[in-house]
Amino acid sequence: xxxxxxxxxxxxxxxxxxxxxxxxxxxxxxxxxxxxxxxxxxxxxxxxxxxxxxxxxxxxxxxxxxxxxxxxxxxxxxxxxxxxxxxxxxxxxxxxxxxxxxxxxxxxxxxxxxxxxxxxxxxxxxxxxxxxxxxxxxxxxxxxxxxxxxxxxxxxxxxxxxxxxxxxxxxxxxxxxxxxxxxxxxxxxxxxxxxxxxxxxxxxxxxxxxxxxxxxxxxxxxxxx
Amino acid sequence: xxxxxxxxxxxxxxxxxxxxxxxxxxxxxxxxxxxxxxxxxxxxxxxxxxxxxxxxxxxxxxxxxxxxxxxxxxxxxxxxxxxxxxxxxxxxxxxxxxxxxxxxxxxxxxxxxxxxxxxxxxxxxxxxxxxxxxxxxxxxxxxxxxxxxxxxxxxxxxxxxxxxxxxxxxxxxxxxxxxxxxxxxxxxxxxxxxxxxxxxxxxxxxxxxxxxxxxxxxxxxxxxxxxx
Numbered sequence: 001x002x003x004x005x006x007x008x009x010x011x012x013x014x015x016x017x018x019x020x021x022x023x024x025x026x027x028x029x030x031x032x033x034x035x036x037x038x039x040x041x042x043x044x045x046x047x048x049x050x051x052x053x054x055x056x057x058x059x060x061x062x063x064x065x066x067x068x069x070x071x072x073x074x075x076x077x078x079x080x081x082x083x084x085x086x087x088x089x090x091x092x093x094x095x096x097x098x099x100x101x102x103x104x105x106x107x108x109x110x111x112x113x114x115x116x117x118x119x120x121x122x123x124x125x126x127x128x129x130x131x132x133x134x135x136x137x138x139x140x141x142x143x144x145x146x147x148x149x150x151x152x153x154x155x156x157x158x159x160x161x162x163x164x165x166x167x168x169x170x171x172x173x174x175x176x177x178x179x180x181x182x183x184x185x186x187x188x189x190x191x192x193x194x195x196x197x198x199x200x201x202x203x204x205x206x207x208x209x210x211x212x213x214x215x216x217x218x219x220x221x222x223x224x225x
Numbered sequence: 226x227x228x229x230x231x232x233x234x235x236x237x238x239x240x241x242x243x244x245x246x247x248x249x250x251x252x253x254x255x256x257x258x259x260x261x262x263x264x265x266x267x268x269x270x271x272x273x274x275x276x277x278x279x280x281x282x283x284x285x286x287x288x289x290x291x292x293x294x295x296x297x298x299x300x301x302x303x304x305x306x307x308x309x310x311x312x313x314x315x316x317x318x319x320x321x322x323x324x325x326x327x328x329x330x331x332x333x334x335x336x337x338x339x340x341x342x343x344x345x346x347x348x349x350x351x352x353x354x355x356x357x358x359x360x361x362x363x364x365x366x367x368x369x370x371x372x373x374x375x376x377x378x379x380x381x382x383x384x385x386x387x388x389x390x391x392x393x394x395x396x397x398x399x400x401x402x403x404x405x406x407x408x409x410x411x412x413x414x415x416x417x418x419x420x421x422x423x424x425x426x427x428x429x430x431x432x433x434x435x436x437x438x439x440x441x442x443x444x445x446x447x448x449x450x451x452x453x
Contacts, residue, residue, distance in 0.1 A: 148379065155372045159362040168358060169376060172351035173383045176390035183394060203393065207386055214382060218375040221296050 003098075006091045010099035015106065017076075024069050028111045032065040036115070036122060054123055055185035059178060061115065062138075063145065063171075066108040070149035071166050073100055074157040083223065093220035097150065101215075104146040104153075112138055130188045133197055137188065140204045141181035147208060148173055151215040154222045180204040236432065243425050250415075250422040258415035267331050272415055274324040276423035277317045278346070283427060284314030285353060289381035292374035301442065304370040307377060309434035311356050313427060318350045341391045348387050352380040 018024055039057045043050045050057075077083040086096055116134075120127045127134060149170055156165040184200035254272045261268035287310035295303040325343065326336040337343065356376055363369035408416065 151375070151379070155359070155376065158365075158368055158372070159359065160364070161362055165359065165362055168355045172348050172355060173379060175348055176383070176386045179390045179394050199393065203386070203390055210382065210386070211379065214379055218296070218378060221371050222375055224371075 003092070003095055006089075006095040007099045007102065010086070010096065011102050011106075014099070014103040018103075018107070024072055024107060025110060028065045028069050028107070029114060031068055032061050032111060032115050033118065035061045035064055036118065040122065050123070051189075052186075054119075054125070055182045055189060057123075058119060058185060059141075059182050062108070062112055062142070062181075063174070063178065065111055065115075066104075066142070066145050066149065067167050067170060069107050069111070070104050070146070070153050070170075071156075071163055073104060073150055073153035075162070078157050087223065093223060094216050096223070097154075097216060097219040100154075101146050101150045104150050105143055108142050108146060109139065112142060125189070133194070134185065134188055137181060137184045137197065137201060137204075140201060140208060141177050141184075144177040144204055144208045144211070145170075145174060147211045147215055151211075151219060151222070154219065176207050177204055180207070236429075239425075239429055239432075243422070243429055246418075246422045246425060250419050253415040253418050258412045259409055261412075264332055267328055270324050270328045272419045274321060274328060275416070276419045277320045277324065279420060280423050280427045281314045281317040281321060281349075283424070284310045284317060284431075285349070285381055285384075287431070288314065288353070288356070288377045292377035292381075295370060295374045296378075301370075304374065305435050305438040305442070306431070307374065308360065308370075309431055309438060311353055311360075311373075311377065312434065313430050315350065315353050315357060317427075318346065318353065321346055322350060339395070341388065341395050344391045345384070345388050348391075349384060352383065356380060 036057065039061070040050075043053070074083065077086065087093075116127055116138075119125060149166070152166055152169045152173075156162050156169065159165045180200040180203050184197050184204070187196040187200070250272075254269055258269075258272070260266065288307045291303045291307035291310065294300075295307060325346075329338065330336050356373055359376055360369050360373050363372055
Protein backbone atom coordinates (compact mmCIF):
# COMPACT_ATOMS: atom_id res chain seq x y z
CA UNK A 1 0.00 0.00 0.00
CA UNK A 2 1.17 3.48 -0.71
CA UNK A 3 1.49 6.08 2.04
CA UNK A 4 -1.58 7.77 0.65
CA UNK A 5 -3.74 4.63 0.99
CA UNK A 6 -2.51 3.97 4.54
CA UNK A 7 -3.24 7.52 5.63
CA UNK A 8 -6.65 7.34 3.99
CA UNK A 9 -7.43 4.09 5.82
CA UNK A 10 -6.79 5.55 9.29
CA UNK A 11 -8.48 8.80 8.36
CA UNK A 12 -11.58 6.91 7.22
CA UNK A 13 -11.63 4.80 10.40
CA UNK A 14 -11.53 7.89 12.62
CA UNK A 15 -14.08 9.84 10.60
CA UNK A 16 -16.42 6.87 10.57
CA UNK A 17 -16.23 6.30 14.32
CA UNK A 18 -16.77 10.02 14.92
CA UNK A 19 -19.75 10.27 12.62
CA UNK A 20 -21.35 7.24 14.28
CA UNK A 21 -21.21 8.89 17.72
CA UNK A 22 -20.84 12.58 16.78
CA UNK A 23 -19.50 13.11 20.29
CA UNK A 24 -16.58 15.40 19.51
CA UNK A 25 -18.11 17.54 16.81
CA UNK A 26 -21.16 18.29 18.92
CA UNK A 27 -19.27 19.06 22.10
CA UNK A 28 -16.90 21.34 20.20
CA UNK A 29 -19.78 23.12 18.50
CA UNK A 30 -21.86 23.65 21.62
CA UNK A 31 -18.75 24.74 23.49
CA UNK A 32 -17.84 27.28 20.78
CA UNK A 33 -21.33 28.71 20.77
CA UNK A 34 -21.29 29.12 24.52
CA UNK A 35 -17.86 30.76 24.53
CA UNK A 36 -19.07 33.22 21.90
CA UNK A 37 -22.12 34.12 23.94
CA UNK A 38 -20.09 34.51 27.11
CA UNK A 39 -17.54 36.75 25.39
CA UNK A 40 -20.46 38.87 24.31
CA UNK A 41 -21.31 39.51 27.99
CA UNK A 42 -17.82 40.80 28.72
CA UNK A 43 -18.64 44.05 26.87
CA UNK A 44 -21.21 46.66 27.76
CA UNK A 45 -24.25 46.46 25.46
CA UNK A 46 -23.77 48.44 22.28
CA UNK A 47 -20.10 49.00 22.98
CA UNK A 48 -17.97 50.18 20.07
CA UNK A 49 -15.01 48.40 21.58
CA UNK A 50 -16.35 45.02 20.57
CA UNK A 51 -15.43 45.64 16.92
CA UNK A 52 -11.75 45.87 17.84
CA UNK A 53 -11.98 42.77 19.97
CA UNK A 54 -13.86 40.65 17.44
CA UNK A 55 -10.92 38.93 15.76
CA UNK A 56 -9.61 38.03 19.21
CA UNK A 57 -12.97 36.62 20.30
CA UNK A 58 -13.25 34.62 17.10
CA UNK A 59 -9.81 33.07 17.53
CA UNK A 60 -10.04 32.45 21.25
CA UNK A 61 -13.23 30.51 20.56
CA UNK A 62 -11.52 28.49 17.84
CA UNK A 63 -8.42 27.85 19.95
CA UNK A 64 -10.41 26.60 22.95
CA UNK A 65 -12.66 24.45 20.80
CA UNK A 66 -9.75 22.93 18.90
CA UNK A 67 -7.92 22.06 22.13
CA UNK A 68 -11.07 20.38 23.35
CA UNK A 69 -11.11 18.25 20.22
CA UNK A 70 -7.39 17.57 19.98
CA UNK A 71 -7.32 16.30 23.55
CA UNK A 72 -9.21 13.27 22.30
CA UNK A 73 -6.85 12.49 19.41
CA UNK A 74 -5.17 9.52 21.03
CA UNK A 75 -7.40 8.86 24.01
CA UNK A 76 -9.36 6.04 22.38
CA UNK A 77 -6.24 4.60 20.82
CA UNK A 78 -4.43 4.41 24.13
CA UNK A 79 -7.31 3.46 26.42
CA UNK A 80 -8.58 0.65 24.21
CA UNK A 81 -5.09 -0.53 23.26
CA UNK A 82 -5.60 0.35 19.58
CA UNK A 83 -2.29 2.17 19.39
CA UNK A 84 -0.44 -1.14 19.67
CA UNK A 85 -2.49 -2.39 16.73
CA UNK A 86 -1.69 0.69 14.70
CA UNK A 87 2.00 0.37 15.49
CA UNK A 88 2.03 -3.31 14.55
CA UNK A 89 0.48 -2.49 11.19
CA UNK A 90 3.08 -2.38 8.41
CA UNK A 91 3.41 1.34 8.00
CA UNK A 92 5.64 4.18 9.08
CA UNK A 93 4.91 6.25 12.15
CA UNK A 94 4.61 9.25 9.84
CA UNK A 95 1.49 7.71 8.32
CA UNK A 96 -0.11 7.58 11.78
CA UNK A 97 0.86 11.17 12.45
CA UNK A 98 -0.35 12.51 9.12
CA UNK A 99 -3.69 10.74 9.37
CA UNK A 100 -4.27 11.96 12.93
CA UNK A 101 -3.29 15.45 11.84
CA UNK A 102 -5.81 15.31 9.01
CA UNK A 103 -8.53 14.01 11.32
CA UNK A 104 -7.97 16.91 13.69
CA UNK A 105 -7.80 19.36 10.82
CA UNK A 106 -11.09 18.12 9.33
CA UNK A 107 -12.93 18.21 12.68
CA UNK A 108 -11.72 21.67 13.65
CA UNK A 109 -12.43 23.05 10.19
CA UNK A 110 -15.96 21.63 10.32
CA UNK A 111 -16.58 23.36 13.63
CA UNK A 112 -15.07 26.63 12.40
CA UNK A 113 -17.07 26.61 9.19
CA UNK A 114 -20.25 26.05 11.18
CA UNK A 115 -19.33 28.82 13.61
CA UNK A 116 -18.60 31.52 11.00
CA UNK A 117 -22.29 32.10 10.09
CA UNK A 118 -23.14 32.35 13.80
CA UNK A 119 -20.42 34.97 14.27
CA UNK A 120 -21.77 36.82 11.30
CA UNK A 121 -25.24 36.86 12.88
CA UNK A 122 -24.25 37.54 16.50
CA UNK A 123 -21.81 40.35 15.77
CA UNK A 124 -23.48 41.84 12.67
CA UNK A 125 -20.57 41.08 10.37
CA UNK A 126 -20.58 40.84 6.63
CA UNK A 127 -18.26 37.89 6.12
CA UNK A 128 -19.45 37.02 2.61
CA UNK A 129 -17.41 39.78 1.00
CA UNK A 130 -14.15 38.49 2.49
CA UNK A 131 -15.03 34.82 2.65
CA UNK A 132 -12.25 33.41 0.41
CA UNK A 133 -9.27 35.16 1.98
CA UNK A 134 -10.82 34.55 5.39
CA UNK A 135 -11.14 30.83 4.69
CA UNK A 136 -7.50 30.76 3.59
CA UNK A 137 -6.43 32.38 6.87
CA UNK A 138 -8.64 30.02 8.87
CA UNK A 139 -7.35 26.95 7.04
CA UNK A 140 -3.65 27.83 7.37
CA UNK A 141 -3.98 28.75 11.05
CA UNK A 142 -6.03 25.66 11.84
CA UNK A 143 -3.41 23.54 10.13
CA UNK A 144 -0.78 25.12 12.37
CA UNK A 145 -2.82 24.43 15.51
CA UNK A 146 -3.39 20.85 14.41
CA UNK A 147 0.28 20.25 13.53
CA UNK A 148 1.60 20.98 17.01
CA UNK A 149 -1.65 19.92 18.71
CA UNK A 150 -1.48 16.41 17.25
CA UNK A 151 2.17 16.08 18.24
CA UNK A 152 1.52 17.30 21.79
CA UNK A 153 -1.67 15.23 22.14
CA UNK A 154 0.43 12.12 21.57
CA UNK A 155 2.57 13.30 24.50
CA UNK A 156 -0.13 14.41 26.90
CA UNK A 157 -2.21 11.26 26.51
CA UNK A 158 0.54 9.59 28.55
CA UNK A 159 0.56 12.18 31.32
CA UNK A 160 -1.40 12.10 34.55
CA UNK A 161 -3.38 15.26 33.86
CA UNK A 162 -4.17 14.85 30.16
CA UNK A 163 -6.73 17.58 29.66
CA UNK A 164 -4.78 20.21 31.57
CA UNK A 165 -1.41 19.46 30.09
CA UNK A 166 -2.29 19.95 26.42
CA UNK A 167 -3.14 23.68 26.67
CA UNK A 168 -0.08 24.27 28.85
CA UNK A 169 2.16 22.82 26.15
CA UNK A 170 0.15 24.16 23.24
CA UNK A 171 -0.53 27.83 24.08
CA UNK A 172 2.99 29.20 24.40
CA UNK A 173 4.19 27.40 21.29
CA UNK A 174 1.11 28.45 19.30
CA UNK A 175 1.53 32.17 20.07
CA UNK A 176 2.85 33.07 16.59
CA UNK A 177 -0.20 31.45 15.02
CA UNK A 178 -2.58 33.17 17.42
CA UNK A 179 -1.03 36.57 16.76
CA UNK A 180 -0.94 35.95 13.01
CA UNK A 181 -4.50 34.66 12.78
CA UNK A 182 -5.95 37.49 14.88
CA UNK A 183 -4.07 40.19 12.98
CA UNK A 184 -4.85 38.74 9.55
CA UNK A 185 -8.53 38.49 10.46
CA UNK A 186 -8.50 42.03 11.81
CA UNK A 187 -6.92 43.26 8.58
CA UNK A 188 -9.63 41.51 6.59
CA UNK A 189 -12.47 42.84 8.74
CA UNK A 190 -11.12 46.38 8.53
CA UNK A 191 -10.98 46.09 4.76
CA UNK A 192 -7.21 46.43 4.54
CA UNK A 193 -5.56 45.24 1.36
CA UNK A 194 -4.19 41.82 0.58
CA UNK A 195 -0.65 43.00 1.41
CA UNK A 196 -1.50 43.40 5.09
CA UNK A 197 -3.10 39.96 5.19
CA UNK A 198 -0.29 38.31 3.28
CA UNK A 199 2.31 39.68 5.70
CA UNK A 200 0.71 37.60 8.44
CA UNK A 201 -0.30 34.66 6.32
CA UNK A 202 3.31 34.26 5.19
CA UNK A 203 4.43 33.84 8.79
CA UNK A 204 1.66 31.33 9.52
CA UNK A 205 2.62 29.26 6.48
CA UNK A 206 6.29 29.35 7.54
CA UNK A 207 5.26 28.14 11.01
CA UNK A 208 3.21 25.33 9.42
CA UNK A 209 6.08 24.14 7.26
CA UNK A 210 8.73 24.29 10.00
CA UNK A 211 6.67 22.43 12.59
CA UNK A 212 5.27 19.91 10.12
CA UNK A 213 8.85 18.87 9.37
CA UNK A 214 9.85 18.87 13.06
CA UNK A 215 6.73 16.87 13.98
CA UNK A 216 7.32 14.27 11.29
CA UNK A 217 10.91 13.89 12.49
CA UNK A 218 10.08 13.62 16.19
CA UNK A 219 6.73 11.82 16.22
CA UNK A 220 8.30 8.37 16.03
CA UNK A 221 10.16 9.03 19.29
CA UNK A 222 6.91 9.75 21.09
CA UNK A 223 4.98 6.60 20.34
CA UNK A 224 7.82 4.08 20.34
CA UNK A 225 7.45 1.50 23.08
CA UNK B 226 32.39 6.87 47.50
CA UNK B 227 35.72 6.59 45.69
CA UNK B 228 34.09 8.02 42.60
CA UNK B 229 32.71 11.01 44.48
CA UNK B 230 35.96 12.09 46.06
CA UNK B 231 37.82 11.92 42.77
CA UNK B 232 35.68 14.74 41.44
CA UNK B 233 35.41 16.72 44.60
CA UNK B 234 38.67 18.62 44.61
CA UNK B 235 38.52 20.28 41.16
CA UNK B 236 34.86 21.10 41.67
CA UNK B 237 35.61 22.77 44.98
CA UNK B 238 38.41 24.72 43.31
CA UNK B 239 36.00 25.99 40.67
CA UNK B 240 33.60 26.91 43.48
CA UNK B 241 36.25 29.09 45.18
CA UNK B 242 37.20 30.61 41.85
CA UNK B 243 33.55 31.46 41.33
CA UNK B 244 33.32 33.03 44.78
CA UNK B 245 36.35 35.19 44.06
CA UNK B 246 34.95 36.16 40.66
CA UNK B 247 31.69 37.19 42.27
CA UNK B 248 33.42 39.45 44.78
CA UNK B 249 35.45 41.06 42.00
CA UNK B 250 32.30 41.34 39.94
CA UNK B 251 30.48 43.17 42.74
CA UNK B 252 33.44 45.51 43.14
CA UNK B 253 33.55 46.25 39.41
CA UNK B 254 29.82 46.86 39.24
CA UNK B 255 29.43 49.08 42.29
CA UNK B 256 32.80 50.86 42.57
CA UNK B 257 34.62 50.61 39.26
CA UNK B 258 31.91 51.21 36.68
CA UNK B 259 30.78 54.86 36.54
CA UNK B 260 27.26 55.78 37.48
CA UNK B 261 24.96 56.29 34.55
CA UNK B 262 24.09 59.96 34.08
CA UNK B 263 20.34 59.92 33.59
CA UNK B 264 19.30 56.67 35.29
CA UNK B 265 21.59 56.79 38.30
CA UNK B 266 22.08 53.81 40.55
CA UNK B 267 19.19 51.81 39.13
CA UNK B 268 21.26 51.25 36.00
CA UNK B 269 23.49 48.89 38.03
CA UNK B 270 20.81 46.24 37.73
CA UNK B 271 21.75 46.03 34.07
CA UNK B 272 24.92 44.14 35.06
CA UNK B 273 22.78 41.42 36.62
CA UNK B 274 19.78 41.51 34.31
CA UNK B 275 21.55 41.04 30.98
CA UNK B 276 23.89 38.24 32.13
CA UNK B 277 20.85 36.43 33.57
CA UNK B 278 19.13 36.71 30.18
CA UNK B 279 22.28 35.46 28.49
CA UNK B 280 22.55 32.50 30.86
CA UNK B 281 18.92 31.52 30.35
CA UNK B 282 19.30 31.62 26.57
CA UNK B 283 22.46 29.57 26.91
CA UNK B 284 20.67 27.10 29.19
CA UNK B 285 17.75 26.70 26.77
CA UNK B 286 20.20 26.18 23.95
CA UNK B 287 21.83 23.44 26.01
CA UNK B 288 18.37 21.90 26.48
CA UNK B 289 17.88 21.98 22.71
CA UNK B 290 21.26 20.43 21.88
CA UNK B 291 21.07 17.70 24.50
CA UNK B 292 17.45 16.91 23.64
CA UNK B 293 18.54 16.15 20.08
CA UNK B 294 21.50 14.19 21.41
CA UNK B 295 19.22 12.17 23.66
CA UNK B 296 16.76 11.26 20.91
CA UNK B 297 19.68 10.29 18.72
CA UNK B 298 21.81 8.26 21.13
CA UNK B 299 19.31 7.42 23.87
CA UNK B 300 21.89 7.96 26.59
CA UNK B 301 20.55 8.74 30.06
CA UNK B 302 23.37 11.23 30.64
CA UNK B 303 22.15 13.54 27.86
CA UNK B 304 18.68 13.62 29.32
CA UNK B 305 20.00 14.51 32.77
CA UNK B 306 21.97 17.40 31.26
CA UNK B 307 18.94 18.66 29.32
CA UNK B 308 16.74 18.45 32.40
CA UNK B 309 19.26 20.24 34.63
CA UNK B 310 19.83 22.97 32.05
CA UNK B 311 16.06 23.42 31.77
CA UNK B 312 15.75 23.94 35.51
CA UNK B 313 18.64 26.41 35.66
CA UNK B 314 17.30 28.23 32.61
CA UNK B 315 13.91 28.73 34.24
CA UNK B 316 15.55 30.05 37.42
CA UNK B 317 17.56 32.62 35.47
CA UNK B 318 14.63 33.52 33.22
CA UNK B 319 12.61 34.17 36.40
CA UNK B 320 15.41 36.44 37.64
CA UNK B 321 15.28 38.31 34.34
CA UNK B 322 11.53 38.79 34.69
CA UNK B 323 12.01 40.06 38.25
CA UNK B 324 14.99 42.39 37.69
CA UNK B 325 13.47 43.81 34.48
CA UNK B 326 10.40 45.40 36.08
CA UNK B 327 12.46 46.68 39.05
CA UNK B 328 14.52 48.64 36.54
CA UNK B 329 11.55 49.57 34.37
CA UNK B 330 9.49 51.08 37.20
CA UNK B 331 11.69 54.18 37.74
CA UNK B 332 13.04 54.40 34.18
CA UNK B 333 10.00 53.68 32.00
CA UNK B 334 7.57 54.65 34.77
CA UNK B 335 5.80 51.31 34.42
CA UNK B 336 6.37 47.80 35.72
CA UNK B 337 5.54 46.15 32.47
CA UNK B 338 5.56 47.13 28.82
CA UNK B 339 4.53 44.76 26.02
CA UNK B 340 7.73 45.38 24.12
CA UNK B 341 9.00 42.58 21.87
CA UNK B 342 11.82 41.57 24.18
CA UNK B 343 9.71 41.48 27.32
CA UNK B 344 6.94 39.57 25.63
CA UNK B 345 9.42 37.14 24.12
CA UNK B 346 10.94 36.45 27.50
CA UNK B 347 7.60 35.86 29.10
CA UNK B 348 6.67 33.37 26.37
CA UNK B 349 10.08 31.71 26.68
CA UNK B 350 9.49 31.39 30.41
CA UNK B 351 6.09 29.79 29.81
CA UNK B 352 7.51 27.32 27.30
CA UNK B 353 10.20 26.09 29.66
CA UNK B 354 7.96 26.05 32.72
CA UNK B 355 5.71 23.79 30.63
CA UNK B 356 8.81 21.75 29.80
CA UNK B 357 9.52 21.17 33.50
CA UNK B 358 5.85 20.49 34.29
CA UNK B 359 5.71 17.88 31.55
CA UNK B 360 8.56 16.00 33.22
CA UNK B 361 6.73 16.05 36.51
CA UNK B 362 3.53 14.67 35.04
CA UNK B 363 4.94 11.59 33.33
CA UNK B 364 5.52 8.62 35.64
CA UNK B 365 7.85 6.58 33.47
CA UNK B 366 11.34 8.13 33.51
CA UNK B 367 12.27 6.91 30.06
CA UNK B 368 9.03 8.24 28.57
CA UNK B 369 9.46 11.55 30.38
CA UNK B 370 12.90 11.85 28.82
CA UNK B 371 11.64 11.22 25.29
CA UNK B 372 8.61 13.50 25.60
CA UNK B 373 10.45 16.40 27.10
CA UNK B 374 13.21 16.04 24.52
CA UNK B 375 10.64 16.46 21.76
CA UNK B 376 9.04 19.39 23.56
CA UNK B 377 12.43 20.98 24.27
CA UNK B 378 13.29 20.88 20.57
CA UNK B 379 9.92 22.27 19.46
CA UNK B 380 9.98 24.93 22.18
CA UNK B 381 13.44 26.16 21.31
CA UNK B 382 12.74 26.28 17.57
CA UNK B 383 9.62 28.28 18.35
CA UNK B 384 11.59 31.12 19.94
CA UNK B 385 12.69 32.91 16.73
CA UNK B 386 9.19 32.58 15.23
CA UNK B 387 7.63 33.98 18.41
CA UNK B 388 10.07 36.89 18.27
CA UNK B 389 9.28 37.55 14.62
CA UNK B 390 5.53 37.48 15.24
CA UNK B 391 5.73 39.77 18.26
CA UNK B 392 7.91 42.23 16.38
CA UNK B 393 5.47 42.34 13.48
CA UNK B 394 2.65 42.81 15.97
CA UNK B 395 4.37 45.74 17.71
CA UNK B 396 5.24 47.32 14.39
CA UNK B 397 1.55 47.72 13.74
CA UNK B 398 0.90 49.20 17.19
CA UNK B 399 3.99 51.29 17.80
CA UNK B 400 4.94 52.06 21.37
CA UNK B 401 7.65 54.30 22.77
CA UNK B 402 10.90 52.52 22.12
CA UNK B 403 13.56 52.94 24.75
CA UNK B 404 17.02 52.58 23.35
CA UNK B 405 20.03 51.96 25.49
CA UNK B 406 22.77 54.42 24.78
CA UNK B 407 26.37 53.37 24.29
CA UNK B 408 28.25 52.06 27.30
CA UNK B 409 31.27 53.85 28.73
CA UNK B 410 34.51 51.80 28.44
CA UNK B 411 34.58 51.12 32.19
CA UNK B 412 31.00 49.93 32.00
CA UNK B 413 32.01 47.47 29.30
CA UNK B 414 34.68 46.06 31.63
CA UNK B 415 32.17 45.51 34.41
CA UNK B 416 29.60 44.14 32.00
CA UNK B 417 32.04 41.76 30.33
CA UNK B 418 33.26 40.46 33.65
CA UNK B 419 29.72 40.01 34.86
CA UNK B 420 28.92 37.95 31.76
CA UNK B 421 31.95 35.80 32.47
CA UNK B 422 30.99 35.31 36.12
CA UNK B 423 27.42 34.36 35.32
CA UNK B 424 28.52 31.94 32.62
CA UNK B 425 30.90 30.32 35.09
CA UNK B 426 28.07 30.17 37.61
CA UNK B 427 25.89 28.45 35.02
CA UNK B 428 28.52 25.83 34.24
CA UNK B 429 29.13 25.23 37.94
CA UNK B 430 25.41 24.90 38.74
CA UNK B 431 24.84 22.67 35.74
CA UNK B 432 27.65 20.37 36.81
CA UNK B 433 26.40 20.14 40.40
CA UNK B 434 22.81 19.57 39.31
CA UNK B 435 23.80 16.81 36.88
CA UNK B 436 25.85 15.10 39.60
CA UNK B 437 22.89 15.32 41.95
CA UNK B 438 20.59 13.84 39.31
CA UNK B 439 23.07 11.03 38.74
CA UNK B 440 23.08 10.29 42.48
CA UNK B 441 19.29 10.26 42.47
CA UNK B 442 19.26 7.78 39.60
CA UNK B 443 21.88 5.61 41.31
CA UNK B 444 19.90 5.73 44.55
CA UNK B 445 16.63 4.71 42.92
CA UNK B 446 18.43 1.88 41.10
CA UNK B 447 19.86 0.67 44.41
CA UNK B 448 16.43 0.83 46.04
CA UNK B 449 14.95 -1.23 43.24
CA UNK B 450 17.71 -3.84 43.62
CA UNK B 451 17.04 -4.11 47.33
CA UNK B 452 13.29 -4.47 46.92
CA UNK B 453 13.46 -7.24 44.32
